[in-house]
Amino acid sequence: MRRRTWQRRGASLLLPGLLAGCSGVQSILAPAGTDAAFLSNLFWVMLAGAVVLWFFMNGLMVYVWRVNVGHMSSRKAEALIIGGGIVFPTVVIGVLLSVALNAMPDMRAEGTGTRLKVTGEQWWWRVEYWPEGAEAPIVSANEIVLPANSRSEIGLTADKVIHSFWVPALGGKTDMFPGRETRMSLEPLKPGTYRGQCTEFCGESHAWMAFNTVVLPQDEYDAWLDAQAEPAAAPASESAERGQAVFLSEGCGACHAVRGTAAAGKVGPDLTHLGARTSLAAGTLPMTQDALVRWVRDAKAVKPGAEMPAYDHLTEDELSDLAAYLEGLT
Amino acid sequence: MSVFGIERSRSLWHLILAPTIWAIHFCVTYGMTAIWCERAPAASGDLRLWILIVTAVALAMILGVAWRAWRQWDYTDDYDYEHDGPTIEDRREFLGHAGFLLAVVSVIGVIYVALPAAFVGSCG
The missing domain is CATH 2.60.40.420 (Cupredoxins -  blue copper proteins)
Known part of the structure; x- marks a missing residue:
């Protein structure tokens, strides 16, 4: 009895993991x-x-x-080997190959x-x-x-x-x-x-x-x-305005472009409409103020090897102003 | 020396000829496609025609080998699959039997190798 329960528990733990791959x-x-x-x-x-x-x-x-x-007679065995071992797989693979090849030009x-x-x-x-x-x-x-x-x-x-x-x-x-x-x-x-x-x-x-x-x-x-073709929105709050000043004075524009401002760097991602995106740092973080602060403070801590330097010398206020500015770039 | 109409020294060829034709057909069609699509991608219709010709020639040659191997196996003489005795006849039939099966595999291989040209119409 005990064994049954364990098996059931094991299955109930395993199944969601397996089925999770079927959607999402x-x-x-x-x-x-x-x-x-x-x-x-x-x-x-x-x-x-x-x-x-x-x-x-x-x-x-x-x-x-x-x-x-x-x-089994040798005739039967022969038919089984030739039919099931040569003809059947050749036809099945031939059909699958043809179906796949036929779809390739469309794709x-x-x-x-x-x-x-x-x-x-x-x-x-x-x-x-x-x-x-x-x-x-x-x-x-x-x-x-x-x-x-x-x-x-x-x-x-x-x-x-x-x-x-x-x-x-x-x-x-x-x-x-x-x-x-x-x-x-x-x-x-x-x-x-x-x-x-x-x-x-x-x-x-x-x-x-x-x-x-x-x-x-x-x-x-x-x-x-x-x-998307429009230049960036102007900062909509005082915090965002201060954030824009931080962005420009810290030299972020050397790598990043924000169209409509002095920032025109092409080394890193274009940030003109950053806030309108659904994720930050190439699908790594959610597009939230907290995540922006975390990313700017130390990008490498989130993404090993990232070329963006850490801006951990900025104060918490400066970082949150910067995040407000970036999040407002919709 | 000739045994049952097929020269003994040549019987080994039936074993390796068909897979060799398959290998050459593979190299020729792939090589031809690579060069053609690099030099004249617009003329892919001619390329398909050439692949068809090369494939037809290869299949004809393999069928020829298969026929000769079939005769060397001499299956319809005694309907037997056993040729493991230390005799000239067994050796000959074994090589013919194996050569025939390799020819069958080679026919399938050549058709599969050429199949993309039947469905994929252009170099793009």
């Missing part, structure tokens, strides 16, 4: 895009096939070892809507939106916004080392190489927020190199892009 913002099993839906269907079909095959093979083994021992189809370019940096994402006919991009970072029900074209490259771009809920992954441009296209179907992750080891903070992908209906996306 970063799961291939919860597809929200055309390509991911195809991949997940393929997975389920293959899993079902594998389960059927597993039972069939074990059933066969029980049959010849226990039920019908020594009664690699050129995007017709939004065009963007994503550059993998250590350890964050430089994002450029190129609206039709634009001569200069709308620059952003660490978050990707895509319109729903439209295939977006995404150019990919990297700064110093190889990274890989993957939003499991939307589609497959593509590597990003320094000095070379690769491409992919994604067609999200359901508005929502989906997590992406660098999937090629790129240094000590590789695991902290993530991003949110926000999928919006087309009209909301258009409005969002118009807002």
Whole structure:
């Protein structure tokens, strides 16, 4: 009896952990895009096939070892070996290969809507939106916004080392190489927020190199892009005004750009609309004042190897003013 | 020296010819695709035609090998799978049997290698 209870407890502890992988913002099993839906269907079909095959093979083994021992004619055995060992797997693999190959051109189809370019940096994402006919991009970072029900074209490259771009809920992954441009296209179907992750080891903070992908209906996306093209909002409170002064006097603008101000650095992420993003430090922290203070005070403590120096010489007041300014950049 | 119409010194070839044709077909189609898509990506239609031709030639050659290996195995003579005796006939039939099976695998391999060209229409 006691053993039963333990088994049940064990199962009840294990199951949520296993099932948690089936949903959520970063799961291939919860597809929200055309390509991911195809991949997940393929997975389920293959899993079902594998389960059927597993039972069939074990059933066969029980049959010849226990039920019908020594009664198979050599003709039958020959048919089983040739049919089950050569013809059947060849046809099954041939069909699976054909289905997958047939889908590849669609997955690699050129995007017709939004065009963007994503550059993998250590350890964050430089994002450029190129609206039709634009001569200069709308620059952003660490978050990707895509319109729903439209295939977006995404150019990919990297700064110093190889990274890989993957939003499991939307589609497959593509590597990003320094000095070379690769491409992919994604067609999200359901508005929502989906997590992406660098999937090629790129240094000590590789695991902290993530991003949110926000999928919006087309009209909301258009409005969002118009807002992104605007320069930064002026500080809306006294605290934010003091924060802006700290930002400029501390030299943050040498690395970061805040369009509409003197800050025009291009080394680090563009902060023009930082406060409008859903996460901070490439998917590592939530976009809150506390997190901003923590990040600015000592970025390396959050993200080992990050190039941003620690600003732990600033007072608590200065840090919270700075956070108020940054959070107000919507 | 000739045994049952097939020269003894040549019987070993049936074992390795089919996989060799498969390997060459693999290198030729992949190499051709890499060079073609780098130099003339627009003309991918011609490339597909060439892959079809190379594949047809490879399959014809492997089927030829398979036929000869099948005859060397001489299965329909005695319908036996056992050739582990220390005789010339057993050795010959074993090599033919193995060569025939390798030819079957090579046919499957060549078709799978060429399959992407049937579905993926362009170099992009």
